[in-house]
Amino acid sequence: MTPDLMRAGADARRAAAERAAAAAGRSGGRQASWSRVATGELDLAHGTILYLDDITVSFDGFKALDRLTLAIGAGELRCIIGPNGAGKTTMMDVITGKTRPDAGRAFFGSTIDLLRLRENEIAEAGIGRKFQKPTVFEHLTVFENLELALKSERSVRASLFFRLAPEQLDRIGETLALIHLKEQAQKKAGLLSHGQKQWLEIGMLLIQDPRLLLLDEPVAGMTDEETERTAELFLSLEGSHSLVVVEHDMKFIQALTHGRSRKVTVLHEGRVLAEGPLAEVQGNEQVVEVYLGR
Amino acid sequence: MSAVLPLPAGAPRGPFLGGMRGRVGVTVALAVVAVVVPVANLLVPAGSVFHLSDYAVQLVGKIMCYAICALAMDLIWGYTGILSLGHGVFFALGGYAMGMYLMRQIGADGQYRLPMPDFMVFLNWKEFPWHWALSDSFVAQMALVVLAPGLLAFVFGYFAFRSRIKGVYFSIITQAMTYATMLLFFRNETGFGGNNGFTDFKRILGVPIATPTMRMLLFVVTGCTLIAFFLLARAIVESKLGRILMAIRDAESRVMFTGYDPLRYKLAIWTLSAVMCGIAGALYVPQVGIINPSEMTPAASIEIAIWTAVGGRATLVGPIVGAFFVNGAKSWFTQALPEAWLYVLGAMFIAVTLFLPQGIVGLVRGSDGVLARLLRATRREAGSAR
Numbered sequence: 001m002t003p004d005l006m007r008a009g010a011d012a013r014r015a016a017a018e019r020a021a022a023a024a025g026r027s028g029g030r031q032a033s034w035s036r037v038a039t040g041e042l043d044l045a046h047g048t049i050l051y052l053d054d055i056t057v058s059f060d061g062f063k064a065l066d067r068l069t070l071a072i073g074a075g076e077l078r079c080i081i082g083p084n085g086a087g088k089t090t091m092m093d094v095i096t097g098k099t100r101p102d103a104g105r106a107f108f109g110s111t112i113d114l115l116r117l118r119e120n121e122i123a124e125a126g127i128g129r130k131f132q133k134p135t136v137f138e139h140l141t142v143f144e145n146l147e148l149a150l151k152s153e154r155s156v157r158a159s160l161f162f163r164l165a166p167e168q169l170d171r172i173g174e175t176l177a178l179i180h181l182k183e184q185a186q187k188k189a190g191l192l193s194h195g196q197k198q199w200l201e202i203g204m205l206l207i208q209d210p211r212l213l214l215l216d217e218p219v220a221g222m223t224d225e226e227t228e229r230t231a232e233l234f235l236s237l238e239g240s241h242s243l244v245v246v247e248h249d250m251k252f253i254q255a256l257t258h259g260r261s262r263k264v265t266v267l268h269e270g271r272v273l274a275e276g277p278l279a280e281v282q283g284n285e286q287v288v289e290v291y292l293g294r
Numbered sequence: 295m296s297a298v299l300p301l302p303a304g305a306p307r308g309p310f311l312g313g314m315r316g317r318v319g320v321t322v323a324l325a326v327v328a329v330v331v332p333v334a335n336l337l338v339p340a341g342s343v344f345h346l347s348d349y350a351v352q353l354v355g356k357i358m359c360y361a362i363c364a365l366a367m368d369l370i371w372g373y374t375g376i377l378s379l380g381h382g383v384f385f386a387l388g389g390y391a392m393g394m395y396l397m398r399q400i401g402a403d404g405q406y407r408l409p410m411p412d413f414m415v416f417l418n419w420k421e422f423p424w425h426w427a428l429s430d431s432f433v434a435q436m437a438l439v440v441l442a443p444g445l446l447a448f449v450f451g452y453f454a455f456r457s458r459i460k461g462v463y464f465s466i467i468t469q470a471m472t473y474a475t476m477l478l479f480f481r482n483e484t485g486f487g488g489n490n491g492f493t494d495f496k497r498i499l500g501v502p503i504a505t506p507t508m509r510m511l512l513f514v515v516t517g518c519t520l521i522a523f524f525l526l527a528r529a530i531v532e533s534k535l536g537r538i539l540m541a542i543r544d545a546e547s548r549v550m551f552t553g554y555d556p557l558r559y560k561l562a563i564w565t566l567s568a569v570m571c572g573i574a575g576a577l578y579v580p581q582v583g584i585i586n587p588s589e590m591t592p593a594a595s596i597e598i599a600i601w602t603a604v605g606g607r608a609t610l611v612g613p614i615v616g617a618f619f620v621n622g623a624k625s626w627f628t629q630a631l632p633e634a635w636l637y638v639l640g641a642m643f644i645a646v647t648l649f650l651p652q653g654i655v656g657l658v659r660g661s662d663g664v665l666a667r668l669l670r671a672t673r674r675e676a677g678s679a680r
Contacts, residue, residue, distance in 0.1 A: 096551060123553040135548040137541040144537050149552050156562045162534035201548075208552065 042109040042126055042211055044074045049212050049242045050095065055104035057090055057270075064090040065101065066270035072212070077238040079253050079278075080246045082267035083290060088246045089132060091267070092214050096129045097122045108212070124154065128210030132217045134197035138190030142181050142200055145189050146172045149204035171207065178233070179203035194221035202233070212242045219252050231255040253278065316528075320521060327517030332510050348506065355513040355581045357621045358520045362574035364601040364613030365523055366567040371599065372607035373531060374563055375543030376460075380468030381571050382595035383475045384443035388572030389585040390479075391442055393492035394426060395435035396503070396580060400496045412494070413487045423485040432499060439576040440569050447568030448561065455560045460546075469592045476590035491586025498580055509581070516577045520614070523570055528610055530563075539563055540608075571598075600639065604646050606653025615654050 042049075050072040057065040065087045072078050082088055093099035094106060097119040106114040112125055123129075137145050150168055152158070164172075176182045179199040184192060189200060198218060205213055215234075219227045231252060234243055247253055257264060257278045264281050266274045274284045281287055331354070334346040363385055371377050397411040404412040410419070428434035450471060454464060482488040495503050502508065530536050541549050542556050549556055579585045588594065597620075605616020620642065627635040650656055 098547075118555070119547075119550040120553050120555045123551050129551045131547070135545045137537075137544045137548065139540055139544055140537055147534070148537060148541055148549075148554075154554050156535065156558050159535040159538055159559075160530065160533050204548075204552065 041111070043111045044109055046110050047074055048072065049074045049076075049109060050244070051105075051107040051110075052091070052095070053105040053107075055091075055094055055101045055106060057087075057094060057099060057101045063270050065094065067104070068267075068270060068272065070265065070272060072242055072244060075239045075242055077234065077243045077245070077256060077262055079256055079262070079264045080244060080267060081248070081250075081253060081264060082273070085269075086267040087270040088267055089216060090270075092129060092216055092244075092246070095122075095214060096127060120154070123208070123210075126209070126211035127214065128205035128208050128212070129214045130198075130201050130205055130216055130218055132220070134194065134201050134221075136189040136192075136197050136200050136204070138188065140189060141186050142176070142189055142192070143172065143185045145200055145204055146175055146207050149207045151207070151209050175203045175207045178206070180229070195223060195226045198222060199226070199230075202230070206237075210241070213237070213244070215243065215245045215247075217247055217249075218245065219247065219249055227252055228255070320525065323521055324518070327521065328514050331517075332514065336506060336510055348509065351509060351513055352581060353625060355509075355516050356578060357618055358513075358516045359574045359578035359581070360598075360601060360621055361614040361617035362520050362523055362577075363571050363598045364605065364617040365520075365527055365610070366570035366574070367598050367602045368607060368610070368613040369527055369530070369539075369563055369570075370567040371602060372609070372613070373536065373543065374539040374560060376560065376564065377462075377465045377599065378468045378564075378567075379465045379592065379595050379599060380470075380472035381567070381598050382592075383472035383590050384447060384568040384571035385575040385578070385594075385598075386475075386479075386585065386587070386589040387442045387446065388439045388575030389579040389589060390486055390492070390575075391435050391438040391572070392576035392579045393495075393585040394429040394438075394486075395432055396495040396498060397487075397492050398426075398429045399498060399500070400494065403496055404494070411487070411492070413482075413490065414485075417482055425485060436576070439572050443568045443572030443575075444565055447565045451561045451564040452557075455557045455564075469595070472590050472595050473592055476587045479587040479590060487586070489587060491584060491588075492579075493584040493586075495580065495583055503580055503583075512577065512581050516581070519573060519577060524610060524614070531610065535559070597639075600643050602653075604642060604653055606650075606655030606659075609652070609655045609659070612653050612655040619654060 048071050050070075052068055052070045055065050055068045056063065068087065068091065070091075080088055080091075090099060094101050095114060097114065097117055100115065108114050108122075108125060108127060114122060114127075117125065137148065140148070147164065147168075150171065152162065152168075173182075176185055179202060181192075181196060181200060181203070184196065189197065192200060198221065202215075202218065205215075218234075219230050222230065227249070234245065234256060237243060245253075245256060253264065256262065261277050263275055264278045265272055266281055266284075266287050268290050273290065274281050274287050276284075331346060331351065334344055335348070335351050338345045363381060367378065367381055400411065402409045404410075404415070406412055406415040408415050410422070414422070422429070428438075454467065459467065478484055479486050479491075480489050486492075497503055498508070530539075538549065538554060538559055542559060546556055575585075575589070601616040601620050602613045603616070604620050605614065606612025620639070623638065623642075624635060627638055646653055652659075
């Protein structure tokens with residue numbers, strides 16, 4: 001091969017590359033053809049907000065979750081029931097990054113891989129979690145609790161120079177009204193009743209503007225009236241938010257699923273035992289055996 | 295919509311220097327430190343009732359250094375809920391950084407009349423070890439006062455907090471840290487004077503260190519530093535940062551699931567706390583005239599925690615009051631009843647833990663303080679007697 005030929009070949013290749021680049025430029029290029037959303041943004045194009053696939057978690061040989069597969073639709077309100085030790089809380093731990101599964105995949109929308117993120121990053125991505133035991137900042141006032149939960153920059157420096165903007169104050173006011181704690185705004189959160197703490201925690205979730213809310217026994221310790229109001233609140237959130245409610249209180253589940261064909265998922269021994277409308281699930285023989293019949 | 299809120303507590307917080315009371319308090323403290331004490335010590339003749347002895351000035355100066363440590367401990371323990379039992383190591387590192395400079399200032403006036411610190415001559419060293427390279431420069435050593443404790447705290451804190459070591463486990467490894475560092479400094483080969491440490495200082499910035507004026511100057515600088523740190527601590531505690539720290543103390547998991555990374559907040563306050571202790575150590579050494587590894591004993595670090603607890607955790611005045619109260623008692627007891635002191639200290643700590651969870655300050659302050667309750671009780675009795 002002569003130097004002339006080598007040069008001619010190199011020139012031809014460069015020309016081809018330039019043509020390809022120009023053509024790609026016109027059509028939007030390879031990047032566009034993949035139609036990716038920017039990383040970190042929630043992609044709901046497929047209608048699924050949460051997708052758990054084959055998740056397995058074992059503690060010392062005991063399988064808390066056994067190849068659990070579950071999908072929650074965008075805007076859906078899903079109730080999850082199951083006997084003690086069925087893996088409900090462990091499932092929430094996996095979704096929020098507290099527990100790392102031994103195997104499986106977990107996606108928030110179609111692009112955010114939850115297993116790669118830490119707890120605070122998952123919260124910032126838009127998943128809010130209410131714990132089984134109400135967890136609020138007891139030495140801060142109700143107002144300050146909400147102020148901390150408010151969407152804002154989460155860096156140390158920003159927090160040192162933070163000043164509440166008027167619209168943020170309004171937002172806190174709205175939330176206080178929503179959770180019926182307006183009168184208690186300046187009270188220390190530790191002095192609230194159990195039910196009020198539950199409400200405050202729910203308020204802290206809402207003010208974060210999450211897309212998906214995970215609620216672990218949200219009405220435990222509430223009076224009947226409070227329970228009713230909570231059900232109303234959750235139903236009003238349906239559509240704009242996706243909710244996953246874990247609950248033992250069947251009356252509450254009934255109130256949440258009443259009227260429409262909302263799905264209920266029954267977990268048992270770390271797996272999905274049954275899924276469907278409440279009446280159907282309650283009629284399922286296996287379910288009756290492990291849980292409802294007792 | 296703002297009308298919904300009865301009280302916009304989040305609106306721009308407190309006026310400059312925390313309102314009238316705060317401003318008066320700070321001004322009085324500044325005046326005492328920078329005017330009253332110097333005048334009473336230097337200008338008032340020794341026979342007068344208003345004369346302040348050199349001994350008293352030195353004692354108060356020393357205690358003010360301790361108070362800075364207690365304040366630093368309060369930020370990390372009282373507000374953030376992380377009990378460090380190794381803060382003495384940061385204090386000592388700051389002290390050693392200052393001590394190295396003071397050793398170089400001795401020049402050729404040491405016992406051996408050689409331009410090297412006596413302990414190096416004694417060990418037959420011919421040149422300075424590498425870490426003494428910048429010890430001649432005041433600026434470099436002052437930078438080290440901040441950097442050495444700051445860096446140690448940052449690295450230690452990063453790994454400890456990232457591994458989510460909490461509670462008593464964290465306290466124990468801080469003890470191990472200060473103990474290990476103490477053993478390192480005890481060795482002659484480390485180049486910090488072994489168990490004798492540094493002493494016999496002659497000058498600072500070329501000025502003789504033992505003169506009344508120099509002592510007073512160090513006193514005033516220490517007092518102003520304490521006040522400055524108090525104001526800094528208050529600014530932090532009253533900001534959203536302070537509320538996040540308290541939130542970490544009360545429910546760290548909730549902080550995490552609210553989107554904050556506790557690691558960053560803990561690391562920031564932990565490092566700041568260490569730097570404050572380092573600066574306190576640097577102010578302590580020229581006033582007391584000695585620094586040795588005994589400052590790194592676990593007991594010394596535990597004492598810092600006791601000052602804070604006795605004065606009142608999670609209050610800003612508390613740790614300062616505690617440092618003065620405990621060390622005042624210490625200097626009286628070690629003269630009057632030397633054997634009894636450790637028992638008194640232990641009893642004090644137990645009493646505070648059992649009966650005064652808010653410390654001395656909690657006794658006086660607030661409607662549920664012991665004093666307020668006593669007052670109410672006496673009033674009620676007086677009422678029923680009538």
